[in-house]
Amino acid sequence: xxxxxxxxxxxxxxxxxxxxxxxxxxxxxxxxxxxxxxxxxxxxxxxxxxxxxxxxxxxxxxxxxxxxxxxxxxxxxxxxxxxxxxxxxxxxxxxxxxxxxxxxxxxxxxxxxxxxxxxxxxxxxxxxxxxxxxxxxxxxxxxxxxxxxxxxxxxxxxxxxxxxxxxxxxxxxxxxxxxxxxxxxxxxxxxxxxxxxxxxxxxxxxxxxxxxxxxxxxxxxxxxxxxxxxxxxxxxxxxxxxxxxxxxxxxxxxxxxxxxxxxxxxxxxxxxxxxxxxxxxxxxxxxxxxxxxxxxxxxxxxxxxxxxxxxxxxxxxxxxxxxxxxxxxxxxxxxxxxxxxxxxxxxxxxxxxxxxxxxxxxxxxxxxxxxxxxxxxxxxxxxxxxxxxxxxxxxxx
Numbered sequence: 001x002x003x004x005x006x007x008x009x010x011x012x013x014x015x016x017x018x019x020x021x022x023x024x025x026x027x028x029x030x031x032x033x034x035x036x037x038x039x040x041x042x043x044x045x046x047x048x049x050x051x052x053x054x055x056x057x058x059x060x061x062x063x064x065x066x067x068x069x070x071x072x073x074x075x076x077x078x079x080x081x082x083x084x085x086x087x088x089x090x091x092x093x094x095x096x097x098x099x100x101x102x103x104x105x106x107x108x109x110x111x112x113x114x115x116x117x118x119x120x121x122x123x124x125x126x127x128x129x130x131x132x133x134x135x136x137x138x139x140x141x142x143x144x145x146x147x148x149x150x151x152x153x154x155x156x157x158x159x160x161x162x163x164x165x166x167x168x169x170x171x172x173x174x175x176x177x178x179x180x181x182x183x184x185x186x187x188x189x190x191x192x193x194x195x196x197x198x199x200x201x202x203x204x205x206x207x208x209x210x211x212x213x214x215x216x217x218x219x220x221x222x223x224x225x226x227x228x229x230x231x232x233x234x235x236x237x238x239x240x241x242x243x244x245x246x247x248x249x250x251x252x253x254x255x256x257x258x259x260x261x262x263x264x265x266x267x268x269x270x271x272x273x274x275x276x277x278x279x280x281x282x283x284x285x286x287x288x289x290x291x292x293x294x295x296x297x298x299x300x301x302x303x304x305x306x307x308x309x310x311x312x313x314x315x316x317x318x319x320x321x322x323x324x325x326x327x328x329x330x331x332x333x334x335x336x337x338x339x340x341x342x343x344x345x346x347x348x349x350x351x352x353x354x355x356x357x358x359x360x361x362x363x364x365x366x367x368x369x370x371x372x373x374x375x376x377x378x379x380x381x382x383x384x385x386x387x388x389x390x391x392x393x394x395x396x397x
Contacts, residue, residue: 189207
């Protein structure tokens, strides 16, 4: 059983702030500052370029990939870090399309994160080979899987409402119809148990700055199932995905297994920050985390609904059907969220009217939930949101 009072002490949480936005950016692990600054002084500072060999920088992408593999139910040696989530979506989709060349339909849902759909649209235009992106309501996905579909590309947990797809059932039907699967785990990794190997997923991607607490811009990951790892074609044939990067051949030869999904130089400082964050996960039971997440989320829903009838629950009421976030609809949701932040409770807003709250047991407890609900009640009941300064849209919402 995980002691979440201990894990809470491992994060820097500003005094007087309740942080319910770890689904967008995780807070700073206390150990990260010393870990990263130590690397900068002792490795970058003293070793200079020899750090690539002497400090093992080049191996970080796969070593940390293996640590994340343990959190997402992936086989060792089949996850690699690097680049952004958008880049990893592009890589996975291009490789998946290659595996099903006779089919032209890419199936997704209209609740998918926009960048995934944008990357698909851009790839389709570049290929110019008759591919089609088909987006339907999330509840319709199961019925739309058939032998015309080349690739099923879904985000397991909806970024707005927290609605959760049934990865096991959808992956099984996809396999039955010869459909290649790509799962975006941006709102799953570090939030709930994932079993990529058990589900028979073909590809998965995700970021590390949300529930994994790697820091702003922390690198993304990509998973390739063992059955594909030595045969997939890397559409982005970067030099570090080459079989022998330092041979400097003029022709590209893909590396072995997951190494071929590397693209450019690994972001060593960011990976060191993530490495420190992952140390916290070494003592965490993911099933205990999930149980506590549902418990706290249910408490949050009950408290907010009893205090603020003007808000409408946008997330599934059944904890098993949502990720580790709770969303409410409010016509003036943006202004209300800014007022709430000004009063010490940080969540975020997603258009058109979603107030979104991440419930992360690593550093949020029942006392925080009650206090947050009381702050929301104050903002809504007393109309604190109805202030012109809270209605000015910032570039990041």
